[in-house]
Amino acid sequence: MPSASAATRDSALRVSDSPASVPPHLRAFHxxxxxxxxxxxxxxLTVGNCQAESLRIFLPETTAQTAGANxxxxxxxxxxxxxxxxxxxxxxxTAGTTADASRPLTTVRIPPVHELTAADLAPLRxxxxxxxxxxxxxxxxxxxxLPIGTRELLAETRPGTGSAIVPVIRFAGLYPxxxxxxxxxxxxxxxxxxxxxxxxxLAKAAGIALPPLTTRAIRAVAEASLAELREREQRHGAVVxxxxxxxxxxxxxxxxxxxxxxxxxxxxxxxxxxxxxxADVRDPGREILGSVxxxxxxxxxxxxxxxxxxxxxxxxxxxxxxxxxxRAAHLAWYAEHxxxxxxxxxxxxxTLRELAAA
Numbered sequence: 001m002p003s004a005s006a007a008t009r010d011s012a013l014r015v016s017d018s019p020a021s022v023p024p025h026l027r028a029f030h031x032x033x034x035x036x037x038x039x040x041x042x043x044x045l046t047v048g049n050c051q052a053e054s055l056r057i058f059l060p061e062t063t064a065q066t067a068g069a070n071x072x073x074x075x076x077x078x079x080x081x082x083x084x085x086x087x088x089x090x091x092x093x094t095a096g097t098t099a100d101a102s103r104p105l106t107t108v109r110i111p112p113v114h115e116l117t118a119a120d121l122a123p124l125r126x127x128x129x130x131x132x133x134x135x136x137x138x139x140x141x142x143x144x145x146l147p148i149g150t151r152e153l154l155a156e157t158r159p160g161t162g163s164a165i166v167p168v169i170r171f172a173g174l175y176p177x178x179x180x181x182x183x184x185x186x187x188x189x190x191x192x193x194x195x196x197x198x199x200x201x202l203a204k205a206a207g208i209a210l211p212p213l214t215t216r217a218i219r220a221v222a223e224a225s226l227a228e229l230r231e232r233e234q235r236h237g238a239v240v241x242x243x244x245x246x247x248x249x250x251x252x253x254x255x256x257x258x259x260x261x262x263x264x265x266x267x268x269x270x271x272x273x274x275x276x277x278x279a280d281v282r283d284p285g286r287e288i289l290g291s292v293x294x295x296x297x298x299x300x301x302x303x304x305x306x307x308x309x310x311x312x313x314x315x316x317x318x319x320x321x322x323x324x325x326x327r328a329a330h331l332a333w334y335a336e337h338x339x340x341x342x343x344x345x346x347x348x349x350x351t352l353r354e355l356a357a358a
Contacts (some may be wrong), residue, residue, distance in 0.1 A: 001162065015317050028108045033130035041106040042277070043130055049112045051169060051259070054288045055135065056107050058261075058268035060279040081137060088336065105279060111138055113148055121146065125156050133162035138236045140347045150236075157267060164274045167238040172255045173222025173248045173304075176292045177355060178256045179348050191333040191340075194257060194292060194314055195327050199308030199355055201327050202344045205334035209354050210216040213299035220354045221249065239270045248304050250296055257265035292316050295323060 022029075029037045037043055046056040091295050108127060111120060128134065134157055141149035154163060172178065177199040182314055183189045191197065200210045222245075229242045245252065251260050261284075268281040293315040314321040334341050345352065 016101055025109055029110055029120075029127065029158050031128055035104045036108070036278075037130065038104050042134045043106045043107065043108070043127075044135065044275070045078075045110060045127055045131045046135045047110055047113065048139065048166070049114060049168070050289065051257075052135070052137055052166070053109060053112065054259070054264050055267060055271065056109065056168060057106050057284050057288055058264045058281050059272070060105050060282055060336060070155055071141060073256075079256050091204070094200045105277070106159075111135055112145060113137075116144070116146060116148055117147065121212060123147075124148070124153075128153060128156040129158060133159060133164070133167060133185075133277075135164045135271055135275075137168055138232070138238070160274045165236050165238040166271065167232045167236065167241060168257075169229070169259050169263065170225065171229065171245050171248070171253050172351075173218065173245065174219045174226040174296075174300055175254050175256045176221035176300065176351075177210075178294060179344060179351070180257065181340055181344040181347060183337050184343055185337070185339050189337065189340070192329045194294075194316060196294065197344060198326070198330070199348065199352060201330045202332075202334070203350075203352065205331055205341050206345055208356075210294060210352075213297060213355070215299070217301040217357060218303040218356050221351055224350065238272055241267055241269065249306060252310055254289060255292055255294045256288075258292065260290075261288055264288055274330060282283045 033043070043060060044056075046052040046059075087260065110127070112301065116124070134154065136150045138151060139148060139150045139153070141147075141152055143149055150165065154161075157163075168179075177194075179197040179199055179202065181202075182198050203210045226245055228240055229245075232238065233240050233242060244266060251262055253259055253263075265281050267281070272279055281358060295314060296311045298310040300306075300311060309337070312323055314323065314326060
C-alpha cells in the first residue's frame with residue numbers, strides 16, 4: 001500500500017481523464033507519453049508562450065501524417081493530429097541520452113504557460129518526467145499561482161535531462177513607437193483591433209504631442225531594445241539571439257514581439273547545438289506568427305537603409321487595417337481605461353523621452 005505522499009504524487013502524474021475533449025493539436029499532451037512517444041525516441045519539450053511553440057515548429061521535421069497544429073494550418077510532413085512530431089536523429093555528448101542515428105526525435109505541443117490550469121499539471125509533469133531535453137523561456141516561480149516556473153519545471157525532470165533556456169524575444173527597432181502595456185486594473189486587457197499600443201496615440205490620450213520619427217530616435221530605441229534583450233540573455237544564461245538584429249530588416253520581426261521565420265530557424269539551430277543534437281532544422285513551409293504585421297514606416301526604412309517599401313496599414317489575418325481606424329479605436333479605449341494610459345507613461349518613460357527628443 002503506497003504512502004499518502006506517494007499516492008498524492010501518483011495522482012499528480014496521471015494525465016487528463018478525458019483527452020477526447022481537448023483540441024486535436026493538444027491530444028498528445030493529454031495522453032500518457034507511453035501511448036504517444038516511441039519508447040526509443042529522444043523527447044524534446046518547449047515550454048513558454050507562443051514563442052516557445054514557434055520554436056518547436058522549427059525543430060526537426062516529422063515523418064508522420066499531419067493535421068492542424070498552429071494558427072489553423074500545418075503543412076504535410078510537419079506535425080501529426082495529436083500535436084506530436086517525430087524524426088530520426090543522432091545525438092552526441094548529451095547527458096541522459098544515447099548517441100544513436102536511428103533514434104527518432106519527438107516533440108509535443110504544450111499549451112502556452114498563460115493558458116495552463118491546475119488540470120494541466122498532471123500531463124505536464126508526465127511529459128517532463130519522460131523528456132530527454134527541455135527548452136524553456138524564463139518563467140517566475142509560482143506563475144499565475146501554479147508551480148510552473150522554470151526552476152520548478154526543471155525539478156520535475158529526470159536526472160541527466162538536457163536543458164536550454166531561450167529568451168523572450170522583443171525588438172523595437174523596426175517599430176519604435178509600438179509598446180506593450182498591462183493596465184493595472186486588469187493586466188489581460190488589450191485595446192481593440194490590434195493588441196499593440198502606439199506611443200503617439202498614447203501620448204495624444206495623455207495630452208502630449210510627439211514629433212515625427214527621426215533617425216536618431218529610431219536608432220536610440222533600437223539600441224535600448226537590444227540592450228534589454230542582451231541583459232535578459234545574460235541574466236538567464238539563455239541561448240543568444242541578440243546578434244541576429246545587428247542588421248535589422250522586416251523579415252526578422254512582424255511586430256515588436258513576433259519574430260519571423262529567419263529568427264526561428266537560427267534559434268532552432270542554436271538550441272540543437274546547445275543540446276548536442278545533430279539534426280537539421282525543419283522548414284514549416286509557411287510563415288510562423290504571421291497573423292499580424294505592423295505598418296512599415298518610411299523613417300525606419302531610411303534609418304536602417306532597407307530595400308523595402310513603406311506600408312501605412314496593419315495586416316491582420318490577411319486583411320488590411322488602416323492606422324486611422326486603429327487610432328480612433330484606441331483613443332476610445334484609452335478614454336475607458338485611463339489607468340492604461342498612466343501605466344504606459346510610467347513603464348515606457350525612457351522610450352517616450354527618446355521619441356520626444358529633437
